[in-house]
Amino acid sequence: MSSDNPVKIDAVHVATLKRQDSDFYPSNGSYRAGALTPDTPGTPFSQLSPSAMDSGFELIQPDTDYFNTGEIPNQIHSKEVMTSTNPPKNKWRIYAIYVWQITGGFSDAAPGALLPYMESTYDLNYTEVSLIWMANAIGFIFVACLSHTIQTHLGKFKSMIMGTMSSIIMYAIISSGTIFPIIAVAFFFGGCGLAIVLAQANVFLARLDKSSKYLSFCHGSYGIGATISPLVATVMAGSGIKWNYFYLILLSMMIINCITFSFAFKGSDEDLAPWDHDDDHKQIELNDLNNVSQMENQKVKDNGAFIGALKFPITWIAAFFVLFYQGSEVSLAGWIVTFLLDYRHGTKSSGYVASGFWAGLTVGRLVIAAPMHKYFGARRSVFVISVLSIVLVSLTWAIPHVVADGVLISLTGLFVGPVYPLMISVVSKLLPRKIQVVSLTIITAAGSSGGAFFPFIIGLLSQRTGAFIVLPGFILLYSLMIILWLCLPNYERKETKTLWQKIW
Known part of the structure; x- marks a missing residue:
């Protein structure tokens, strides 16, 4: 030639x-x-x-x-999209996660209704009884520190089983009605179990096609459990049934979860392996698009998953975002009834306002989150509904009418609800897959810490200034959330050359 x-x-x-x-x-x-x-x-x-x-x-x-054009066969291999039916067992995994989330909401919302009975049984003040939330948060933080080891040595299937078993230990101890220090230790095991499963569930759903829809239903399922739980707990305790027997229901529910996870996630490590590797080229393009340097992305590759997650700025931005989010969410749900009783002359029926808030949160996640993500984008949606939530809480503070305030709080729940699944949808796209599980575990641990720390702070401040402090506290935390949200790269825009493009 x-x-x-x-x-x-x-x-x-x-x-x-x-x-x-x-x-x-x-x-x-x-x-x-x-x-x-x-x-x-x-x-x-x-x-x-x-x-x-x-x-x-x-x-x-x-x-x-x-x-x-496809004229050269077998040369280009496009990566298949993971859906609810590809692999086929995914639909059962999705259903299993939804059922587990109902149990999680059922568990997390119960202490608020059972606190008076716990206090009278063990002769505790508010500071002492709040140790159950602190122990729960410590469990989340403990798992966050070991998440890289758990993921490496256990994988998906064993992690899910380990998480449910840890929760089973919690419910078995509490249902026995033993001494309070052991009850507090039980909440530590519960925090560990929730952290392990929640991180795996968020990563799995975030990698699905139309992930925002599945994440919305997932966290909407949590809201269903959180809405029902206070009602059931109040009826049982009010009927003279010992408060700790409520946890027998949760024990049965978590055993069912362990069985469903055993079926749904068996073989998942091999089944989902094609979607577990990081698409480095795509990640570099994403980082360039949002002015995150390639050097920063290379650091994640060169370090271990845990160190890489700690050094990746988006992990910490999202962690503080969720810290403030769950802190404001749990504080408002936990203290709004006290506010209505003290400042709006409410009656015992004011307790249903808390259920109204959780019901609004559930509807927001199930009905609003997915359409907002589709038509407006996750970034813009979170910004808009966060501003609306601040407006509604400000109106609650300004309008001295118990019925109007109850309606406003329920509407607040409607807009608070979609924030979490939309946030997970955004953050999961900004994190390299190598550190997704570790980063999301750190993020959920921060959320749990906020859900324990800020209600405790609101309680201490309420003793000095009054329960009205929950409303300006919510406004402050949500304002900090908005600032952090605007610090995240705007991956939904192809170009982010101007300040406006970076923000909107």
Whole structure:
């Protein structure tokens, strides 16, 4: 072959010049070098000598149109999208997570209704009884510190089973009605169990096609449990049933969760392996798009998952965001009834306002989150509904009418609800897959800490200034959330050259 008329091919030795169909051999994927016309039959590619290749070929960039038309089979392998039916067992995994989230909401919302009975049983003040939330938060933080080890050595399936077993230990201890210090330790095990499963569940759902829909239903399921739980707990305790027997219900529910996870996630580590690796090229493009340096992304690759997660700025921005979010959410739900009783002359029926808040949160996650993500984008949606939540709480503070305030608080729940699933949808796209599980565990641990720390602070301040402090506290925490949200890269825009594009 003459070097005067070289045949140009790309870096994978695929000829990009248009050839006759007869020049391509589908059976062995070979090409005829030099077959530029029917009159020059050429030489099979596999029979070319190295010297001939050196003299007769030069490398060029692939012809984009030629590659995209599918004219070269078996050369381009597009990655399949993970859906609720691909792999087929995913639908059962989704259902299992939803049932577990109902149990999680049922568990988290129970202490608020059972606190008076716990206080009277063990003769505790508010500071002492709040240790159950602190122990729960410590469990989350403990798992966050070990999340890289748990993920590496246990994988998805064993992690899910370990998480549910840890929760089973919690409910078994509490239902026994033992001494309070052991009850507090039980909440530590509960925090560990929730942290392990929640991180795995968030990562799995975030990698699905139409992830915002599944995340909305997932965290909406949590709201269903949180709405029902205070009602059931109040009826049981008010009927003279010992408060600790309520946890027998949770014990039964979590055993069912353990069984469903055993079926749904068995073999998941192998089944979901194709979607577990990081698409480095795509991540670099995303980071460039949002002015996050490639050097920062390279640090994540070079360090271990845990160190990489700690060094990745988005982990901490999202962690503080959720810290303030769950702190404001739990504080408002836990103290709004006291506010209505003290400042709006409410009656015992004011207790239903808390259920109204959780019901609004549930509806927001199930009905509003997915459409907002589809039509407005997750970033804009979180900004808008956060501002609306501040407006509604400000009106609650300003309008001295118990019924109006109850309605406003329920509407607040409606807009508070979609924030969490929309946030997970955004953050999961900004985190390299290598550190997703660890980062999301740190983020959920921060949320749990906020849900324990800020209600405790509101309680201490209420003893000095009054329970009205819950409303300005909510406004302050939500304002900090908005600032942090605007600090996240705007991946939904193709270009972020101007300040407005970065924000909106």
